[in-house]
Amino acid sequence: MKILRLLPLLLAAAASTTFAGEHVYAPYTELYVRECASCHLAYPPELMTAPGWKRVMSQLDRHFGSDASLDTPTRDGVAAFLAQRASSREKHAPSENSARISKTVWFVREHGTAPPPKISFANCSACHTRAEQADFNERSLRLPAGFRHSERD
Numbered sequence: 001m002k003i004l005r006l007l008p009l010l011l012a013a014a015a016s017t018t019f020a021g022e023h024v025y026a027p028y029t030e031l032y033v034r035e036c037a038s039c040h041l042a043y044p045p046e047l048m049t050a051p052g053w054k055r056v057m058s059q060l061d062r063h064f065g066s067d068a069s070l071d072t073p074t075r076d077g078v079a080a081f082l083a084q085r086a087s088s089r090e091k092h093a094p095s096e097n098s099a100r101i102s103k104t105v106w107f108v109r110e111h112g113t114a115p116p117p118k119i120s121f122a123n124c125s126a127c128h129t130r131a132e133q134a135d136f137n138e139r140s141l142r143l144p145a146g147f148r149h150s151e152r153d
């Protein structure tokens, strides 16, 4: 009987776990989704280091050709979430000033440097069909015709 009363708690605990081994990165805060998933999907914070996210958050007024500026409290809230969940592994460090996930050592090793024609590597959903659910597990990959990533070449 006791276990039934515990169940909601257990479910809540499970929901807040990041299954990095499975490449599932949910859940995100409401704030993060509201502010950072209107032009593109919410990128997993775990796929870049804290200095990388800091760089992204410090130049939102010139954000990859867009103006993604936020007021200071909102910006600080998003920045804190990203810093808290950021990777601490060097392979997730940004390799250029604009700090793209798609240019980190890890990403390039996993994906190569040449996306298929007319597809940006920033558009994760083009291949990861459950990316909107923060699920990047290999099972949900659908590769565009002709795309072969470098790892297997």
Ligand code: HEC
Pocket (backbone or CB within 6 Å): 035, 036, 037, 038, 039, 040, 043, 056, 060, 063, 064, 065, 066, 067, 068, 078, 099, 100, 101, 102, 103, 120, 121, 122, 123
């Ligand atoms: C006004 C639209 C807009 C908003 C809002 C926005 N972005 Fe972006 N973002 C873009 C565009 C455009 C790109 C470039 C996409 C491409 O290269 O195809 C981009 C790219 C990125 C990239 C690099 C993707 C890669 O190639 O690895 C990151 C990281 C990123 N955004 C994070 C954020 C974060 C964090 C927020 C919230 C603070 C945010 N974005 C809000 C428009 C936006």
Ligand code: HEC
Pocket (backbone or CB within 6 Å): 023, 043, 044, 047, 101, 102, 110, 111, 115, 116, 119, 120, 121, 122, 123, 124, 125, 126, 127, 128, 136, 137, 138, 141, 143, 144, 147, 149
């Ligand atoms: C053009 C297709 C394509 C796009 C776009 C793409 N990926 Fe991938 N992704 C792949 C392929 C192929 C693999 C390698 C799977 C393997 O190891 O066999 C992969 C692997 C991954 C993995 C590791 C999954 C695993 O099971 O090993 C993650 C995490 C990931 N991608 C995240 C992203 C993110 C984040 C973006 C967007 C910034 C993105 N991908 C954009 C095709 C793509």
